[in-house]
Amino acid sequence: MDPFESYKLYNALKLHFEQDSYDAIKYNFKSNVKPQTFFARKDKYFFAKLAKNYKDNLMDYYVANFKNGVSYVGDMINEEGESNYMQHKKVMESLTREFQKDINTLVDMDIEFDKFFITSQTHPLIIKLLMREEINLETVIILDAMLGFMERESKKITETIIWPDISRKIRKYGPFVKFDHVKMLNIVKKGFTNAA
Secondary structure, eight states: OOHHHHHHHHHHHHHHHHOTTOOTTTTTTOOOOOHHHHHHOTTHHHHHHHHHHHGGGHHHHHHHHHHTTOOSHHHHSSHHHHHHHHHHHHHHHTHHHHHHHHHHHHHHTTOOGGGGGSEETTEEHHHHHHHTTSSOHHHHHHHHHHHOHHHHHHTTOOOOSSHHHHHHHHHHHGGGOOOOHHHHHHHHHHHHHHHO
8 A cells, every 4th residue: 555545544534533524435435635635735655655564454543543543644653652552452352252252241230231322311221331441332333233222322412522423433433443243242132141
C-alpha cells in the first residue's frame, strides 16, 4: 500500500467513526480525497510510515485507534497507537475466549439475563459494565447483534453527555467485529442455562 492509499483509508475510517451519515463499508472506503490534498499535508510522512510498517494490517491498526478515540494520525504513530493495536489484535485473535470470559463475568453476577439489557436510571447495566471496563466492547457488540438492544434502549435514554459517544462507537465499530453467531449464541445459552 502506498502513502496515498494509506491516507485514503485513514480518511474513510475517520469519516466513518466521526460522522453518523458516512458508512465506510457501504461506500467501499471511498471518500473525496485528491492526491494534491495529500501532497500538501505536512504529516504525509506518517501515512507513509504506517503503510510501510503495517501493510496488510493497516485497516486494523486504524480501526484499533479510532475505536479508542485517537483520531489524528500523528497521535497514532507512537507507543499509545501501537498499544491500541496490540490490545485490539489480542482481543480479536482470542474473541471466543474473551467473549466466554465476559459471559462468565455476567453469569457470576447472578442477575437475570434480560436485566443486563434494560435501561435503569441512565444506561443498561451492560453499558455500565463496559464503561467500568469489566467487559469488552466486542462483547457488547456481539450481544447487540444477537439481541438488538441498542436501538431499543437508545429511544429510552435521555442522557446526552456520554450516551451519544458510546452509542456511536458501538454502531460504527460493530461491522468490524467478525464472529461466529452460532458459537457465541451457544456460549450465552450454556452460561445462563447452567446458572439458572
